[in-house]
Amino acid sequence: MSRFFVLTLSGLTQGAIYAAMALALVMIWRATKVINFAQGAMAMFTTYLALFAIDHGAPYWVAFAVAITSGLLLGAIIERVLVRPVESAPPLNVVILTLGLLLFLEALAPMAFGGQIRSFPPAFSIVGLHLGNSQVAFSPFDAFTLGAVLAVMVLLMLLFQKTNLGLRMRASAFNPEVSGLLGIRVGRMLTLGWALASLVGALAGVLIAPSLLLYPTFMDDVLVFGFTGAVIGGLDSAVGAVVGGLLMGFALSYVGGYFGSDLETVGALVILIAVLMVRPRGLFSLQRLRQV
């Protein structure tokens, strides 16, 4: 089997994770114009909670539900308790707040769960599938990862595009003042936006943990790659985030496979610079249209 094919398959799975992380960042950016630097750390924390459940005898799917649910709650609590009070402050204050939260969570995790590197079980086998006589580098768990990310994305898209709740959420993100005048409970919508974004991040964490192993900073790279994907996609476009995340997955897989894994991070940087030179607002930004 050609090396290119193998790298493409592994890029696809990785890309789905980065796409989820990018989508989480874009959702929060659109709702509250904040880059949530703590997104990765929040996902790390919820993955630890899932492992905590497993350590106490819970089956995988209960742990999976723990990760997702705690992601939802953590996002809502952080928006309500931490972000809301600094909402009207200068943007830099919120940036510093999310950076502080990142440091706090990464310091809290080893205290709460221990600092050693832990393995995290996958939902399904991570042994490559057999196609005829040959084995391909695509496991049942990879298929689950792709399917889970895809399902969440489709559900979110349906929520935002097809329901009145989604319409309210989009309106609140675009223009809180006018939305308030239309009787929309804007604060509630923003909380829900953070909660859903945090859920998507938590999903990424629980899906990537089996291959990365679990330790307090294990999501840092995922955050950086997801953020790069989000910026490539234009930062305010959900479709852009998904495409950007997938592009990052493929690109890093090729860079790692052909030039050595040491160069992956450099590769991410090169791609980011190249895209921003050609399209400074990213691939899918609405900004240009809005200036008309």
Add this chain to the structure above:
Amino acid sequence: MLEVNDLTVAYGPVVALHGVSLTVADGSMTAVLGANGAGKTTLVRTISGLTRPRGGSVRLDGRDITRLAPDEIARLGVAHVPQGQGVLAELTVDENLRLGGLWRRDPKGQRSALAEAYDLFPPLANRRHVAAFSLSGGERQMLSVGRALVARARVLLLDEPSLGLARLVLVQIMARIRALVTERGLTVLLIEQNAKSALSVADEGIVLHLGKVVARGRAQHLLSEERLRHAYLGF
């Protein structure tokens, strides 16, 4: 009935409204007139909860709504059509209109209200699924007003609806609103710089000057007051 009592609003040391009082009876239209900076926009923003007053009160049917949040006031049936940028530019025309009526949780009524709005503004019907940012200024204004109609508001606060509208379209809109006032008992507070056209549709008029009420009375009466027209209304 909308009652504003001794309302005082200040932006830091700058006093924008100075003890303003007014009453708009159910099923009537009051025009608030005055030059730029007279405090007209501040008045509607305070009524709809966007600006907090330093003193005084706003009452809706006897209930004190002075300290309520804008969304709570909107859900009581007060629709504020802000000046200029009132549409959600990133959303489509249809989504903008639908948002107007969501608070009522009455899908059936909403559908007929939507159809009515499209009936009233045919240019919007043709551009139903187009993002609002691609609309012309006049079309945006139609969209803001149309959305307030979909909201089936009891009280309508219109901030300079004439801005950017062709005269003919404005006449049409005002005729429609006038009809709603008479037929359905809609209560309207109309902010206008163009005093002549505002007074020709309103029942009552109030003239603001530097944050104070300097004249009030029947619209017809204000129209005929030569001295007032020269001093404050500019026609």
